[in-house]
Amino acid sequence: MAYAKQANIAVRLRASTWNFARLFGPYAPLVVMTLVALVIFTLSRAGLVIWQLERVTAVASWQEVLLHGLRVDTIQIGLMWLPAVLLAPLFAFGSAWKNWRRFTYFWVVLCTSAIILLELSTPGFIAEYDSRPNRLFVEYLKYPHEVLSMLWGGFKIHLFAGVIGTAITALVMGWFMRPWLSQEIRWSRLKLWLWPLIFLLTALVIRGTISHRPANPAMFARTTDSMVNSLILDSPWSLIHAIYSLKHENTSSDIYGNMPEEEIFRLVQQTRQRFDAGFNPAANEALPTLTHLKPTRQRDRPLNLVIILEESLGATFVQSLGGVPVTPELEKLKEQGWWFEQMYATGTRSVRGIEAVVTGFQPTPAQSVVKLSLSQRNFFTIASLLEAKGYSTEFIYGGESHFDNMVGFFMGNGFQREQDQDSYVNPAFVGSWGASDEDLFNKTHEEISASHASGKPFFTLVFTSSNHAPFEFPDGRIALHDPVKATDNNAVKYADYALGQFFKKAQQSEYWKDTLFIVVADHDIRVHGHDMVPLEHFHIPALILGADITPRKIQTVASQIDLPVTALSLMGIEAEHPMTGRDISREGGDPIGRAMMQFEQNFAWMEGNKVVVLRPEKAPAHGTWDVKNKKFTSVPNGPQDMEQRALANSLLPALLYREQRYHLPTAE
Numbered sequence: 093m094a095y096a097k098q099a100n101i102a103v104r105l106r107a108s109t110w111n112f113a114r115l116f117g118p119y120a121p122l123v124v125m126t127l128v129a130l131v132i133f134t135l136s137r138a139g140l141v142i143w144q145l146e147r148v149t150a151v152a153s154w155q156e157v158l159l160h161g162l163r164v165d166t167i168q169i170g171l172m173w174l175p176a177v178l179l180a181p182l183f184a185f186g187s188a189w190k191n192w193r194r195f196t197y198f199w200v201v202l203c204t205s206a207i208i209l210l211e212l213s214t215p216g217f218i219a220e221y222d223s224r225p226n227r228l229f230v231e232y233l234k235y236p237h238e239v240l241s242m243l244w245g246g247f248k249i250h251l252f253a254g255v256i257g258t259a260i261t262a263l264v265m266g267w268f269m270r271p272w273l274s275q276e277i278r279w280s281r282l283k284l285w286l287w288p289l290i291f292l293l294t295a296l297v298i299r300g301t302i303s304h305r306p307a308n309p310a311m312f313a314r315t316t317d318s319m320v321n322s323l324i325l326d327s328p329w330s331l332i333h334a335i336y337s338l339k340h341e342n343t344s345s346d347i348y349g350n351m352p353e354e355e356i357f358r359l360v361q362q363t364r365q366r367f368d369a370g371f372n373p374a375a376n377e378a379l380p381t382l383t384h385l386k387p388t389r390q391r392d393r394p395l396n397l398v399i400i401l402e403e404s405l406g407a408t409f410v411q412s413l414g415g416v417p418v419t420p421e422l423e424k425l426k427e428q429g430w431w432f433e434q435m436y437a438t439g440t441r442s443v444r445g446i447e448a449v450v451t452g453f454q455p456t457p458a459q460s461v462v463k464l465s466l467s468q469r470n471f472f473t474i475a476s477l478l479e480a481k482g483y484s485t486e487f488i489y490g491g492e493s494h495f496d497n498m499v500g501f502f503m504g505n506g507f508q509r510e511q512d513q514d515s516y517v518n519p520a521f522v523g524s525w526g527a528s529d530e531d532l533f534n535k536t537h538e539e540i541s542a543s544h545a546s547g548k549p550f551f552t553l554v555f556t557s558s559n560h561a562p563f564e565f566p567d568g569r570i571a572l573h574d575p576v577k578a579t580d581n582n583a584v585k586y587a588d589y590a591l592g593q594f595f596k597k598a599q600q601s602e603y604w605k606d607t608l609f610i611v612v613a614d615h616d617i618r619v620h621g622h623d624m625v626p627l628e629h630f631h632i633p634a635l636i637l638g639a640d641i642t643p644r645k646i647q648t649v650a651s652q653i654d655l656p657v658t659a660l661s662l663m664g665i666e667a668e669h670p671m672t673g674r675d676i677s678r679e680g681g682d683p684i685g686r687a688m689m690q691f692e693q694n695f696a697w698m699e700g701n702k703v704v705v706l707r708p709e710k711a712p713a714h715g716t717w718d719v720k721n722k723k724f725t726s727v728p729n730g731p732q733d734m735e736q737r738a739l740a741n742s743l744l745p746a747l748l749y750r751e752q753r754y755h756l757p758t759a760e
Contacts, residue, residue, distance in 0.1 A: 124272075133207070151320055165326055168328050171332065178291070212254045213250065374757075378757075379670055379753055380753060390664060394664040395663040396543075398609045401445060403587070405633060407616070409617075432646045438455040443496045450656070451505075462501045466750070466752055468500060469505070471505050475553070488552060491526030491527075511535060512526070513527055528558055533593065608638050612635070615630075619691065625691040636655075706739060
């Protein structure tokens with residue numbers, strides 16, 4: 093009885109909606125789509141605001157989020173109208189009326205189903221990436237195996253909700269739209285003559301403003317919390333704009349402002365001279381950042397190098413850096429080498445960490461050079477430099493090395509060999525992202541032992557993966573920190589265990605005394621917060637040990653891009669290179685240090701405890717950073733010259749990439 097009553101209400105709602113929509117003639121299905129979309133967007137945004145109410149109310153009012161969100165929704169609805177409006181004149185004559193009905197029927201069902209899919213995907217995406225669906229949503233579609241494994245392993249509820257919700261929406265909208273297929277409304281002359289006006293109104297709605305620039309996400313950035321700003325958007329528009337923005341990949345000047353090329357190089361060189369006492373520019377107009385490195389350690393035979401890039405290991409997991417106590421092995425190792433107390437990641441993605449640590453390249457708002465087309469050949473990496481010095485070079489990974497184009501970039505730029513998931517025979521444990529860290533480090537030990545036995549110097553890059561959602565690792569290895577096994581804290585503790593096991597073997601091996609090791613995170617696990625750039629989540633652990641390295645605490649502010657330069661110096665390598673990082677092993681230079689961080693389209697430049705943040709279409713914001721208390725404090729004004737240094741360093745990498753001026757001089 094109740095079911096029959098509900099069905100009757102649904103039928104009456106459909107009938108009343110279509111009676112109203114008939115007033116709009118051929119545009120009736122688009123009006124229905126508008127009403128349905130507004131309901132979905134509003135309910136979705138309201139639900140997200142309730143879920144994230146604490147963060148919303150910390151920086152804004154929920155009314156403001158909903159009100160500005162309504163404006164964004166009209167822009168997205170305008171985009172959904174546009175294809176139909178553009179095609180309308182083609183269906184306005186003769187027998188084409190039936191085709192118009194079919195086209196608009198399927199178009200409305202498709203649009204509403206896509207809206208539901210994206211909005212249902214949003215909570216899971218926010219939980220993982222602290223933002224509505226953006227470019228990552230599309231980029232990850234290139235890797236269905238890894239993504240489907242991750243979704244099945246850790247996001248089953250979100251996966252089922254998305255699939256089932258989308259299917260139900262398609263069926264319900266198909267039923268709701270069925271009366272339209274039998275409508276006999278025709279194109280009248282009046283409705284046809286109104287087409288230019290409707291087109292202009294649609295274009296104006298899509299533009300979202302009458303100012304000289306069309307609406308974009310920056311226009312709705314009302315708070316310092318980027319996640320809250322993304323709630324103002326709706327997920328389809330967030331995704332569409334992210335894809336559209338890819339065309340500006342190489343032009344930071346479109347985001348932060350312009351500066352003459354000569355001034356960029358002058359300010360960058362001035363900055364390098366201030367912070368790096370060993371900066372020795374090698375006059376080369378073709379390669380403006382080229383530097384002649386004279387190592388601080390003179391050696392008859394330069395050291396080997398092993399870089400261990402730890403997945404998602406932020407300072408938030410290191411007790412001595414103010415985090416959770418889940419890295420006891422790293423805490424022990426830090427007493428045996430150079431421990432960086434203020435190391436900062438350049439970005440929030442693994443490829444950004446690879447870019448910084450392997451190439452020394454500064455971050456941009458674009459994708460990492462690991463994925464960009466102009467850097468797939470003849471782009472500087474420390475592998476290409478060491479290969480030229482006679483080193484054997486290798487990349488070792490537990491998953492599929494094609495992910496994020498890693499193997500393509502590496503093999504085109506100095507790496508001679510790669511080991512990935514297919515290289516493991518009977519691995520102890522395989523998760524969604526490949527062989528476990530234990531298997532990875534066993535493979536690493538075998539490979540570098542063989543390289544050392546050959547007598548040839550070697551460079552090995554090792555990239556871990558166990559600390560990645562859905563946080564899978566073998567049983568019985570660690571005492572769980574959290575009661576539920578599949579958590580980030582437990583995964584980090586397992587990754588730390590595997591790291592400790594490796595170094596116990598390494599320190600007993602022949603290669604130890606001839607090898608420099610760097611352990612550093614690629615980025616923190618989830619980068620979020622109220623600030624324009626959440627500095628707390630850019631703070632990462634970094635350690636240099638091995639060979640004759642004696643314990644030392646490095647307190648200066650440092651960036652990931654400083655590590656490859658410092659490594660070469662400690663190894664005893666004299667060479668020319670284009671990297672802009674500083675040699676921390678050399679005494680002198682401004683001891684406060686500097687770091688740079690790219691957070692979506694915001695760029696933070698830090699000097700000591702002073703920070704300036706460059707933002708799209710907004711004035712630079714200044715503040716101070718208290719690393720001990722993990723607190724960023726905004727200040728009304730800051731040094732103008734610091735703004736200029738920040739701008740120059742934000743523009744430099746895009747310029748070097750675009751003009752292909754970042755490589756070894758012998759490759760010209």
